[in-house]
Amino acid sequence: MTPDDRVYAYSAVLMGSPILLKLFEHNETLASNVFRLIKLQETKLTVNRQQSEVMSVNHAAGDHAVAVSKPVFDLIRRAKAVSVLENSSFNFTIGPLVKRWKIGFNGNSVPAATDLQALLKITDPHDVILDESSQSVFLHKAGMEIDLGAIAKGYIADVVRDFLREQQVTQALINLGGNVQTLGAGAEGAWAIGLKKPFSTPESLIGVINVTNKSVVTSGIYERYFELNGQRYHHILDPKTGYPLDNELLSVTIISDDSIDGDIYTTLLYGMGVEKSLRYLENFPHIEAIFVTKDQQIIFSSQRQFTFMPLDPDYHITGSTV
Structure with a gap:
């Protein structure tokens, strides 16, 4: 390396x-400016503090609409559409x-079915009323909450990428706790992103995904x-149902231009399972997926935007579509 x-x-x-x-x-x-930008975005979008634009909407649930900034409104509109x-x-x-289960936050018991049924009544996204003219958001039922956590990291990763481009940066990588967004190529011609081995040590990898100018996002049941x-x-x-999804998958990885798409499609495809996902992605050539299954298969939707180097002999590449 020079x-x-x-x-x-x-x-x-x-x-x-x-x-x-x-x-x-x-x-x-x-670097300081990048971290300051991330902190600014977090302040707008978080539900982990009493005060944020999103929490202002949640506090007013069932009572009145709340006007929010255009970026927050646009993100809420995108989240509702999906x-x-x-x-x-x-x-x-x-x-x-999520709060009732507390999985990953010292939750270690299964909620009563009656509790889940009651909460399902206040988790209908159709009850989020958006007003374009006033850029306001109204949660129709008391007790409702919106949480942009499933989409915020991807959005912020893309904001950082765009900021770096404005600063004339042509090569960089930002990893927001699992949401990886890259600019250009790495030192060896591509950025090498590890695909974690489920239920193993953090260093254990199934393989390495090599990308240039792409986002890589993985969601798996081994995380929490x-x-x-x-x-x-x-x-x-x-x-x-209110219960954890149960199918053949251990993890879904999305390779795409925008990290926000990674956030969205990891969740969408997780619910579909492998077979439906492969058919679904035929209509979205800009999105590619890597599925890791409970019987230790690695399945690609295609391999146009990345290369993959397997590292664990227990996991087998068993199929892909091109």
């Missing part, structure tokens, strides 16, 4: 996750169910879960 190829890494903890920025120049000022798709597993009003009476309960909930 001095010109040297990669400089900068890190911070934001949004409850470790954030990593890689640049091909030593520029602490630029949430109301037929049989969508993406639901940005699922917050009350608890076990009770021999059964595993993970954090990816079915918005129709």
